[in-house]
Amino acid sequence: MQNPDADTEWNDVLRSKGIIPQKEAEITEDDIVQILEQTVQEKQHGKAMEDMSLKELDRIEDDLDDEDERMFEQYRRQRIAEMQAFQLKAKYGDVGEISKADYVREVNEAGEGVWVILHIYKQGIPICSLINQYLTTLARKFPATKFLKSISSVCIPNYPDKNLPTIFVYFEGDLKKQWIGPLAFGGMNLKQNDLEWMLAQTGAIQSDVDEPVKPVIKDVMNIAIRQSNINDDSDDDDDD
Known part of the structure; x- marks a missing residue:
């Protein structure tokens, strides 16, 4: 007897007539x-x-x-x-609030293979509120990364407001990247994709967002220091 599952012309005819069942797809x-x-x-x-x-x-x-x-x-x-x-x-998924007493445990001792993104902020500063809003969304999107925030006066006593917002990025307890002050983020023009791209460049998150047309990352602290040195030299020359 011929095998009804065999791929033959005769079996194709029989299947077309409904005499034998259609062969199941592999x-x-x-x-x-x-x-x-x-x-x-x-x-x-x-x-x-x-x-x-x-x-x-x-x-x-x-x-x-x-x-x-x-x-x-x-x-x-x-x-x-x-x-x-x-x-x-994927055990995080939100932005935790910490104080100075929590810093070592939550940041420096976060654990092997753990990326930590810490936002130092102050209530009432618009760009700080904007970044907190973005980080809440990003924390849900990248639950394998630990997102934290802390009020500046609670976390770092006497931390100047001009340095806010500040974001520190740690990996396995070591500081890998920092952004300090509003200019480092492009001010209130900062978009969520911009911040996501910035964080992705450190390795803290795996993102496929495109690079901003005008990158917001600027070494503004070094620029400010160099400008300050120039001004100091000019003042010295004037005194002479």
Whole structure:
């Protein structure tokens, strides 16, 4: 008796007449990838990965030959490991408020592999409020990064208002980048994408936003110091 699953012209005729059932479509590697990518998305939205993956895997495993099954199992383990690693890192998601007493524990001792973004601000300064608003959104977008904020007088006594806002970026307790004063952020013209791009350049977040047309990052502190030195020299010459 001829195999009804065989790809022959005669079987094609029989299928077209409804005499034998249509051959089930073979599951390809792309199908497997699509199923697992859907599992990742469901996991990121809070659905239990185990429930989703078991249903999908039970549906396809019976249709795989030995070679496909080995490939599938290897890919599944890899994707599950990636998802578990992401979930372990994605443990923040908001902007924590700290004081001077919390600084060492929350910043310097944040832990291995942890990026910390700390905003030093003061209530009543518009650009500080703007940055706090942006950071709240970015903290939700990048939950693997630790976002913090602290009122300047609470965190750093006698910290001058002219230095606000200030953002410090730490990795594993070491200071990697800092922006000090409104000019470093481009003033109130700062957009959320600008700030996201700035932070991404440090490695603290993984973002695909395009570079601003006019980059807001400026070494304004060094410029101010050099300008101050020039002014001091001019004053000395006048005294002579």
